[in-house]
Amino acid sequence: MIMYTVADDHMGENEIAQVIALVCGIIVILLMIMGLASADWLMAVGWRQGLFTHCIADGADTPLPFNVVAEPGCYSARDVGYIKAVAALCIVCLVADIAGTLLTWLGLKSKDHRNKHRCYRIAVICMLLALIALLIALIIYPVCFTGELNLGNRTVWEFGWAYGVGWGAAIFLFGAVILLWFDKESEEVYYKERKIVREDMTSGGNNAMIGHGIAGHHGTMRTGLQHA
Numbered sequence: 001m002i003m004y005t006v007a008d009d010h011m012g013e014n015e016i017a018q019v020i021a022l023v024c025g026i027i028v029i030l031l032m033i034m035g036l037a038s039a040d041w042l043m044a045v046g047w048r049q050g051l052f053t054h055c056i057a058d059g060a061d062t063p064l065p066f067n068v069v070a071e072p073g074c075y076s077a078r079d080v081g082y083i084k085a086v087a088a089l090c091i092v093c094l095v096a097d098i099a100g101t102l103l104t105w106l107g108l109k110s111k112d113h114r115n116k117h118r119c120y121r122i123a124v125i126c127m128l129l130a131l132i133a134l135l136i137a138l139i140i141y142p143v144c145f146t147g148e149l150n151l152g153n154r155t156v157w158e159f160g161w162a163y164g165v166g167w168g169a170a171i172f173l174f175g176a177v178i179l180l181w182f183d184k185e186s187e188e189v190y191y192k193e194r195k196i197v198r199e200d201m202t203s204g205g206n207n208a209m210i211g212h213g214i215a216g217h218h219g220t221m222r223t224g225l226q227h228a
Helices: 007-013 015-037 081-109 113-146 161-227
Strands: 042-044 047-049 053-056 073-076
Touching: 015 081, 015 113, 015 161, 081 113, 081 161, 113 161
Parallel strands: none
Antiparallel strands: 042 047, 047 053, 053 073
16 A cells, blocks of 8 residues: 655755755856956956966066066966965865756756765755855955055056956855755655654554454454353
């Protein structure tokens, strides 16, 4: 006999949350790749600086920012600690988000409720790690840059679109974490409901068996008295 309960339908009702979290994770992957590949994190007249490259425009005024001596073109990023640290944190963010997005996808595909819960639980941890790493990177970059302003050789500096992309990725990551976190809480409620339903079904079945046993015993006693 197949028993259907309201608790068994709980998982399907909240699938939209995981789908949105998956989409957020994919968007973050694209944004982080764009940000890591760009040289437009920090900009001034004739100068663009990213996490792995810096570019000098044709006819840039000298002296160049940070006393760099080079011809126009793009070169490897300056050997500065905070740039390396931010790049490493952004890579950690990208890797952790890829892991979290993949686990979310596996959770959506899984038909086993326990495996689904396990995937979502690990996914929210991965995406939370990605969010923390990215926020640290986005805070470190401008704070440490202010310590170099006296070497900037430019009066006007601005953060480029790639830095803004980092904040966009942080917003999407925050949304994914919230969606998966609340789903984690609802999963725990689901398992509690499922356990209570099973216990009620088990106790109900046992009571029915006991009732049948008592009725059978009374029927036997009545039959024995009638024969007597």
